[in-house]
Amino acid sequence: MTAVPIALESRPDRVPDGTAAADLLAAPLAELRAAVDRATAADVDRALAHGRPGIREFAALLSPTAATRLEELAQRARRASLARFGATVRLFSPLYLSNECVSTCTYCGFSAGNRIARRTLSVDEVRAEAEELHRRGFRHILLVAGEHARIVHKSYLVDCVGAVAPLFAQVGMEVQVWDTDTYRRLAAAGCDGVVVYQEVYDPATYGQVHLKGKKRNYAWRLAAPDRAAEAGMRRLGIGALLGLTPDWRSEAIAVAAHASALMHRWWRCEVSVSLPRLRPAAGGFQPDHPVDDASLVQLLCALRITLPDVGISLSTREPAPLRDGLVPLGVTSMSAGSHTEPGGYASTSDAEPQFEISDTRSPAEVAAALRAAGFEPVWKDWQRA
Amino acid sequence: MQPDDLVIAGRSFRSRLFLGTGKFPSNDHLRAAIGTSGTEMVTVALRRIDPSGAGDILDAIPEPVLLLTNTSGAMDAGEAVRLARLARAAGLPEWIKLEITPDPRYLLPDPVETLAAAEQLCAEGFTVLPYCPADPVLCKRLEEAGCATVMPLGSWIGSNQGLRTRGALEIIVEQARVPVVVDAGIGAPSHAAEAMELGAAAVLVNTAIGTAADPAAMAAAFKLAVEAGRQGHLAGLAVAGAAASASSPLTGFLS
Numbered sequence: 278m279t280a281v282p283i284a285l286e287s288r289p290d291r292v293p294d295g296t297a298a299a300d301l302l303a304a305p306l307a308e309l310r311a312a313v314d315r316a317t318a319a320d321v322d323r324a325l326a327h328g329r330p331g332i333r334e335f336a337a338l339l340s341p342t343a344a345t346r347l348e349e350l351a352q353r354a355r356r357a358s359l360a361r362f363g364a365t366v367r368l369f370s371p372l373y374l375s376n377e378c379v380s381t382c383t384y385c386g387f388s389a390g391n392r393i394a395r396r397t398l399s400v401d402e403v404r405a406e407a408e409e410l411h412r413r414g415f416r417h418i419l420l421v422a423g424e425h426a427r428i429v430h431k432s433y434l435v436d437c438v439g440a441v442a443p444l445f446a447q448v449g450m451e452v453q454v455w456d457t458d459t460y461r462r463l464a465a466a467g468c469d470g471v472v473v474y475q476e477v478y479d480p481a482t483y484g485q486v487h488l489k490g491k492k493r494n495y496a497w498r499l500a501a502p503d504r505a506a507e508a509g510m511r512r513l514g515i516g517a518l519l520g521l522t523p524d525w526r527s528e529a530i531a532v533a534a535h536a537s538a539l540m541h542r543w544w545r546c547e548v549s550v551s552l553p554r555l556r557p558a559a560g561g562f563q564p565d566h567p568v569d570d571a572s573l574v575q576l577l578c579a580l581r582i583t584l585p586d587v588g589i590s591l592s593t594r595e596p597a598p599l600r601d602g603l604v605p606l607g608v609t610s611m612s613a614g615s616h617t618e619p620g621g622y623a624s625t626s627d628a629e630p631q632f633e634i635s636d637t638r639s640p641a642e643v644a645a646a647l648r649a650a651g652f653e654p655v656w657k658d659w660q661r662a
Numbered sequence: 663m664q665p666d667d668l669v670i671a672g673r674s675f676r677s678r679l680f681l682g683t684g685k686f687p688s689n690d691h692l693r694a695a696i697g698t699s700g701t702e703m704v705t706v707a708l709r710r711i712d713p714s715g716a717g718d719i720l721d722a723i724p725e726p727v728l729l730l731t732n733t734s735g736a737m738d739a740g741e742a743v744r745l746a747r748l749a750r751a752a753g754l755p756e757w758i759k760l761e762i763t764p765d766p767r768y769l770l771p772d773p774v775e776t777l778a779a780a781e782q783l784c785a786e787g788f789t790v791l792p793y794c795p796a797d798p799v800l801c802k803r804l805e806e807a808g809c810a811t812v813m814p815l816g817s818w819i820g821s822n823q824g825l826r827t828r829g830a831l832e833i834i835v836e837q838a839r840v841p842v843v844v845d846a847g848i849g850a851p852s853h854a855a856e857a858m859e860l861g862a863a864a865v866l867v868n869t870a871i872g873t874a875a876d877p878a879a880m881a882a883a884f885k886l887a888v889e890a891g892r893q894g895h896l897a898g899l900a901v902a903g904a905a906a907s908a909s910s911p912l913t914g915f916l917s
Contacts, residue, residue: 363685657712662741
């Protein structure tokens with residue numbers, strides 16, 4: 278990675294020592310990226326046969342050489358997934374609280390410059406949406422919101438968590454990044470997981486797609502999972518948006534290295550990875566560098582083989598047939614029947630969605646498809662102590 | 663009660679095969695495996711139980727089988743104790759498989775927290791079966807705390823690597839005054855037989871059955887292996903030796 282200056286806001290511009298973020302920045306990412314291109318068939322053989330594959334094996338499995346052996350990768354990934362997680366997939370639902378946003382991000386429908394219908398649910402509306410999701414069977418929920426510290430403020434989020442926590446086994450949160458104390462407040466209210474996509478790990482691209490707002494601070498965002506873990510969150514989700522850079526393999530190495538660093542540094546936390554491919558969004562966004570299906574499969578398999586314990590999440594961005602095909606290769610959790618706009622479950626909503634979903638099946642239909650493929654859909658897999 | 667019944671906390675079991683319920687591809691597969699295994703005790707994570715949901719995992723467990731609720735997900739003694747109390751409050755049996763695994767990767771049990779939770783839960787009247795490292799001293803401490811069994815690991819959960827802790831398990835079996843149930847890592851019927859041959863009172867198996875191509879058939883295979891290993895143990899195994907041993911003794915002329 279080449280360092281580029283990023284405008285500072287009110288937050289430190291460097292990651293603290295003793296964090297997984299610092300570990301990631303110290304990792305030989307460029308060297309690993311070069312190893313991807315150098316990998317030979319023998320390197321791929323070794324990686325596939327390795328008893329304890331690590332980041333170097335990941336590089337080999339990510340290589341153009343390995344791309345010609347997808348079926349072998351898929352077989353190996355399926356075995357690893359079955360051994361660790363069995364034939365089960367956890368189902369969850371996002372619940373969008375607000376599409377208000379002060380950040381300008383070129384790829385996002387909520388971006389501040391977009392003239393869209395904006396809405397923030399009241400806490401009572403959040404509770405009603407949550408009750409409807411509970412009625413549909415969900416026991417795991419992810420609260421999502423745009424970045425607007427005055428409208429989607431800390432106390433509002435704490436209240437939302439408090440309103441839904443009694444209904445759900447687990448409450449996760451994918452909102453703007455916070456300081457450690459705020460994460461502590463959210464954890465105390467019943468939130469036990471935080472999802473923070475770095476969006477793009479390449480700093481240059483990060484600067485180009487995050488045009489305005491506090492989100493421009495790369496380092497502050499990169500260390501957010503560390504702050505969440507320090508605050509007592511048990512589940513950490515990370516990811517990179519595929520389609521922002523021409524080199525998806527560099528992003529993949531960074532994601533794997535970050536996940537690995539988090540698992541070493543915060544050894545009590547469950548770490549999960551998402552592989553969202555960018556979808557068209559309001560504002561006319563189309564991804565510049567779409568990642569094709571075969572590349573997504575290669576990335577998923579390489580991750581599953583190399584990090585057999587990491588959770589891998591798949592959203593409704595992907596079309597139903599592809600989602601069904603990816604499940605046996607290592608997916609451990611899926612959303613279903615999702616709305617990516619505030620409201621929409623308990624009542625109709627005319628607010629703008631964050632992105633267009635592709636798999637429009639109902640939760641029951643997704644569960645039935647999983648069963649037909651020999652997988653048990655797991656609705657509840659946690660008990661708050 | 664039959665002569666070789668296993669007795670835990672005053673309750674008799676004919677089967678010495680306990681079954682975990684995770685990783686099965688469906689409740690129907692689980693139900694079938696319970697049937698062919700002949701098991702009389704299955705463990706279910708409280709985290710998976712949802713009486714308000716459709717197709718709850720408890721629906722797959724027939725009535726006479728004892729439900730051993732486990733505290734999967736607990737990271738420390740406090741959480742495990744609270745989960746056990748929640749299970750009791752939900753009307754589940756007061757038999758608890760104590761699992762405290764702060765590391766979500768290898769799911770290795772925390773010995774310090776496990777002992778603390780065992781002491782507390784035993785004092786509260788629970789029947790406690792702790793999943794623990796294969797540490798002979800810890801097993802004696804858990805026994806002293808009032809645990810109904812000890813459940814040392816053969817190797818780490820889900821690894822299918824068999825009895826990598828064999829040497830320690832032999833000491834635990836030799837020293838224990840409560841039944842020793844070998845839990846975790848048993849990946850093949852032969853591993854289960856090996857555990858029974860070395861004197862384990864029972865084994866707990868999950869991954870090897872739940873992820874088999876045919877879970878019900880694999881459960882039946884484990885049933886046979888556990889019975890064979892137990893009978894082998896009772897019959898008195900011949901001692902393995904490095905040298906050949908003549909079946910006609912060289913000193914036979916002395917008699």
